[in-house]
Amino acid sequence: MAEIKNYTINFGPQHPSAHGVLRLVLELDGEVVVRADPHIGLLHRGTEKLMETRTWIQSLPYMDRLDYTSMLVNEHPFVLAIERLLGIEVPLRAQYIRVMFAEITRILNHLLSIGTHALDVGAMAMVLYTFREREDIFDMLEAVSGARMHGAYFRPGGVYRDLPDRMPKYEINKFKNAQTVKELNAAREGSLLDFIEDFTSRFPVYCDEYETLLTDNRIWKQRLVGVGVVSPERALQLGFSGPMLRGSGVEWDLRRKQPYEVYDRLDFDIPVGVKGDSYDRYLVRMEEMRQANRIIRQCISWLRANPGPVITDNHKVAPPSREKMKGSMEELIHHFKLFSEGMHVPPGEVYVGTEHAKGEFGVYMISDGANKPYRVKLRSAAFQHLAAMDELAKGHMLADVVTLIGTIDVVFGDVDR
Amino acid sequence: MSAKLDRLCQNLRDVLGERIESLVVDRGEVALEVAAADYLAVATTLRDHPDLRFEQAMDLCGVDYASYGAVAFPEADQIGARRFAAVTQLLSLTHNWRLRLRVFATDNDFPVLDSLMDVWNGVNWFEREAFDLYGIMFSGHNDLRRILTDYGFVGHPFRKDFPIFGYVEMRYDPELRRVVYQPVTIEPRENTPRIVREENYGKVGDRG
Numbered sequence: 001m002a003e004i005k006n007y008t009i010n011f012g013p014q015h016p017s018a019h020g021v022l023r024l025v026l027e028l029d030g031e032v033v034v035r036a037d038p039h040i041g042l043l044h045r046g047t048e049k050l051m052e053t054r055t056w057i058q059s060l061p062y063m064d065r066l067d068y069t070s071m072l073v074n075e076h077p078f079v080l081a082i083e084r085l086l087g088i089e090v091p092l093r094a095q096y097i098r099v100m101f102a103e104i105t106r107i108l109n110h111l112l113s114i115g116t117h118a119l120d121v122g123a124m125a126m127v128l129y130t131f132r133e134r135e136d137i138f139d140m141l142e143a144v145s146g147a148r149m150h151g152a153y154f155r156p157g158g159v160y161r162d163l164p165d166r167m168p169k170y171e172i173n174k175f176k177n178a179q180t181v182k183e184l185n186a187a188r189e190g191s192l193l194d195f196i197e198d199f200t201s202r203f204p205v206y207c208d209e210y211e212t213l214l215t216d217n218r219i220w221k222q223r224l225v226g227v228g229v230v231s232p233e234r235a236l237q238l239g240f241s242g243p244m245l246r247g248s249g250v251e252w253d254l255r256r257k258q259p260y261e262v263y264d265r266l267d268f269d270i271p272v273g274v275k276g277d278s279y280d281r282y283l284v285r286m287e288e289m290r291q292a293n294r295i296i297r298q299c300i301s302w303l304r305a306n307p308g309p310v311i312t313d314n315h316k317v318a319p320p321s322r323e324k325m326k327g328s329m330e331e332l333i334h335h336f337k338l339f340s341e342g343m344h345v346p347p348g349e350v351y352v353g354t355e356h357a358k359g360e361f362g363v364y365m366i367s368d369g370a371n372k373p374y375r376v377k378l379r380s381a382a383f384q385h386l387a388a389m390d391e392l393a394k395g396h397m398l399a400d401v402v403t404l405i406g407t408i409d410v411v412f413g414d415v416d417r
Numbered sequence: 418m419s420a421k422l423d424r425l426c427q428n429l430r431d432v433l434g435e436r437i438e439s440l441v442v443d444r445g446e447v448a449l450e451v452a453a454a455d456y457l458a459v460a461t462t463l464r465d466h467p468d469l470r471f472e473q474a475m476d477l478c479g480v481d482y483a484s485y486g487a488v489a490f491p492e493a494d495q496i497g498a499r500r501f502a503a504v505t506q507l508l509s510l511t512h513n514w515r516l517r518l519r520v521f522a523t524d525n526d527f528p529v530l531d532s533l534m535d536v537w538n539g540v541n542w543f544e545r546e547a548f549d550l551y552g553i554m555f556s557g558h559n560d561l562r563r564i565l566t567d568y569g570f571v572g573h574p575f576r577k578d579f580p581i582f583g584y585v586e587m588r589y590d591p592e593l594r595r596v597v598y599q600p601v602t603i604e605p606r607e608n609t610p611r612i613v614r615e616e617n618y619g620k621v622g623d624r625g
Binding site (some may be wrong): 058085375377 | 474475504574614
């Protein structure tokens, strides 16, 4: 009889279901995983080191490029940390705008997460539906910041500019006739807020569509139920956060427990799982999208009623307007100093943790009073979740590894930094 | 300072007593510093004591304090005795408070600290990262390999004396028909110089 022994296979670094460049060394006993050893760092760009050589504002666009599926929630803790170091107040309207876009990006992230997860385990249609809605969200980001993905919209002291009064429209071309263009532009006749409101009224219906496709889907459940079960004790011990922690039944959401910005004024629920398996985490993410939708609607009604400034008028932190700059010498000096030398942040250190779509995203900053950070540490949730891969995968079949990568929702810009 | 932070500080003083090297409250955050010899014992107490109960270690990172407050990397004799530190961000779900725990390694040339892996299993990769980027050794860690840098990388890139452009670059050699390493060919440049001004320069907000 042939001798049977364990063997080791190499999963990735270029594998369609690895969600980026993950090299996973798997030791298999037949088809059962005995040991999983993720090798990361293939996308390591040294973001934290780069930030030490850039001024505070120059570092901001790096934040978008960390988790490139949820851009604006990455910027959020970064600007909050600088603001806490400086001790400045942010206009209330700016806080509402930031929260609204943080929640829009949360939907964006979960849409990609659930869509590609379904694609990985064999439900091909799902990704087409979720990417349809992502397109609308990219349009919102484009309207507000000029960039479809890497917005650099949040700034220390507020946001870059106020919400625009009009949405860009489709034009007739050889691929789109007048009738199609009219239909596409139906929601884009008003302001950006009108467009977002229209989206939020459509979105719960879309969520129902996803649920029809997946929640009771026999194959989806066969692939997810009971896979990657994490007990609440282990989840805490392993440093889990976000949907991974809530999926295990721990009711912990920084938006509620340690509210930042205006989350304490908003009404939303925190979904938790029961069994702590991949299916529970999927349900938590589904419900989080609906709750994010609720938050966005509350922000819209507040923003409609309360116009006002969107960035602090402290010109040592935020640039003055172009008009003022051209009429006043002092403002011109402020502008010049801000964009050449940059602002000086008083010495000290802060750690700001926010509820990112993937879990707790923390920024730890040390300033020594220079015009650049002394040290920035970015704590990404996916890094911590991927570290638990060995424990999650042990004893599961090889095919379940794909489910596990999907359920921990990794993005390698975020893990490798 | 809020009543909650007061209570946390009081609990820390009661429980840890002499082992506290410094306890600072700044900008609504509590930072605790302990000696390397007490590190592991303090961490265990922080996790298990009912008045503290830090169940989660959210983050652990290395810091190189060699050029703190300086414009450029200082001369060898100017570097302070305590260069490398590990900073852990702790979170208690029971009491809903946070704590920053800092410990300095005693030796600059060969920094060694105890590993917290048995206290919080989640710090595994964070310690590997701190080892990879700063060269801090964690004794008691069972798998201290490099994590973010390339296979066969030499040096610890986040140390302040490691240049931002690095020492080697990689290119494809058509004759050898493989990827080769060679010394960097790009010129180092600094677009915005690092400037440390006197205190209260450019007073911003209520802290400047």
